[in-house]
Ligand SMILES: Cc1ncc(C[n+]2csc(CCOP(=O)(O)OP(=O)(O)O)c2C)c(N)n1
């Protein structure tokens with residue numbers, strides 16, 4: 199163990215809404231560090247991968263400074279995510295981060311986190327997936343993670359990164375939730391650029407995780423009567439086993455659904471809506487939202503009225519909110535930083551009359567999304583609509 | 586530490602089988618036992634799904650009677666035949682995935698040491714040869730490199746038993762198995778030697794044939810892991826089902842292997858030796 203955490207514990211709502219803040223010009227990676235500094239975690243485990251590495255170096259600094267009691271580098275991402283699981287099972291608040299190929303290497307562990315009801319917080323600095331080898335920004339890994347059972351928050355800005363990462367621990371640990379939270383941020387675009395972020399300046403941190411209040415028993419041999427295994431071991435070929443496995447999966451998804459009220463309390467609505475009366479609305483998440491904001495300004499100059507829905511929470515998917523917000527839209531544009539178009543598919547799956555969706559522009563492999571190409575797609579959609 | 590490890594649900598009390606009641610009322614956690622106490626308490630439910638003559642089940646019984654601190658012990662298992670036995674024992678255990686047992690154990694151990702600095706909590710990994718030496722090899726060895734204070738026990742049935750008898754890295758050269766229809770082309774992995782040079786302070790190679798010795802070595806391995814560093818126990822547990830051995834002969838097969846590849850072999854590091862001398866725990 200290193201030095202003692204010098205901060206005083208305060209509840210999350212105090213941290214988010216009352217604590218004194220000061221503007222700092224920092225990167226997204228530094229915003230993660232500042233959130234973790236005040237998150238009162240017990241252990242962080244790391245493995246390098248661009249563009250995540252910088253964040254976990256900074257968390258290493260927190261360890262050296264005494265804000266994080268335990269920190270080490272594991273041997274690969276599958277091992278790290280398993281070590282994180284063991285730490286959470288033994289009653290710790292844990293943090294880790296990875297991205298792209300690291301996410302894929304660790305993949306088998308993510309549904310195990312959810313199934314074992316582990317409130318792990320993992321940041322993903324999204325990046326492309328091999329082959330060919332790439333380190334560039336791309337949100338394709340989110341497409342794979344949609345059905346792992348974890349809560350998924352997608353940050354637009356460094357300010358989001360700070361608030362979402364801080365709130366993630368408490369949301370994950372709520373008694374009626376207690377499942378992992380993935381906090382996603384677009385690699386390089388937001389992790390390696392600077393922005394003014396309101397950072398807490400008071401010497402405060404989140405209350406310590408209380409494993410004895412967890413809805414599933416902690417494996418520490420202290421809390422009687424303990425269940426002997428964290429998850430029901432159901433590898434039998436009989437009806438009771440099938441029902442146990444089926445209902446367990448349902449319960450994990452129900453836990454994610456129950457997180458909605460906590461997310462709303464701490465981070466506001468699951469989607470943010472601007473100009474909902476506009477006939478054309480852009481639906482986006484992550485830094486595609488920032489590009490959409492720029493494109494909307496350009497459209498305004500040409501007297502084209504465009505609204506915006508920022509999707510902050512990808513899981514649990516804000517189905518009702520999105521359907522309601524799009525009830526009057528004539529055209530719905532969904533720009534994305536990946537080839538799969540997972541957000542467009544998600545929206546199309548819940549929307550009546552989904553012929554209104556224009557699933558462009560879609561850039562990937564590290565390409566940027568200039569607002570001008572978005573504007574082109576807006577104009578084309580509007581032209582078709584008036585034809 | 587809590588001795589009330591498990592409790593009967595009152596509503597189900599009269600419906601629970603006798604052997605389960607025995608596990609709750611007279612389980613392995615009630616004190617420091619040895620192999621000689623087997624039969625006086627309930628360590629493993631008779632209804633476990635492992636096959637007749639399974640040496641893995643036998644070693645599990647021996648291990649459960651040899652834990653120095655059973656009420657404060659956590660077993661970290663892996664997928665495979667052994668995972669089928671763990672729901673039937675009265676000791677805390679984790680099943681996570683196939684092959685990640687030493688990584689999970691690392692996380693558990695680090696956090697228990699941090700949360701309970703003044704208590705002795707033993708983390709014992711128990712997994713098959715496939716889990717330990719093939720799919721989980723990097724995590725096995727890296728936990729040794731890092732000096733994690735955990736005991737790794739391998740149930741070596743020299744094949745993938747649970748999936749029907751495929752070749753593993755621990756299968757002896759030349760043996761025909763599923764996925765090695767012309768016989769295994771490379772020698773049995775020598776994980777015992779690797780353990781010695783990878784940071785283990787104690788490593789032992791033995792079979793189920795000598796139950797008292799097996800129990801004593803397991804106890805020693807766990808005590809050394811607690812205070813000195815990583816330890817490794819490799820037990821030959823021939824699989825009657827996949828090797829087509831009549832159940833009553835499976836211990837004999839283990840015993841016979843002591844004449845060749847499973848000759849008893851024990852490595853004790855200098856640090857472990859002096860620890861054992863100082864604590865009078867030499868045997
Ligand atoms: C990632 C993954 N790959 C493969 C399997 C299939 N599988 C389950 S048990 C097993 C064999 C286990 O062999 P071993 O570790 O030697 O244990 P044994 O059953 O022989 O005791 C395999 C290959 C799995 N469950 N997970």
Ligand SMILES: [Mg+2]
Nearest residue numbers: 713714744746
């Ligand atoms: Mg095996």
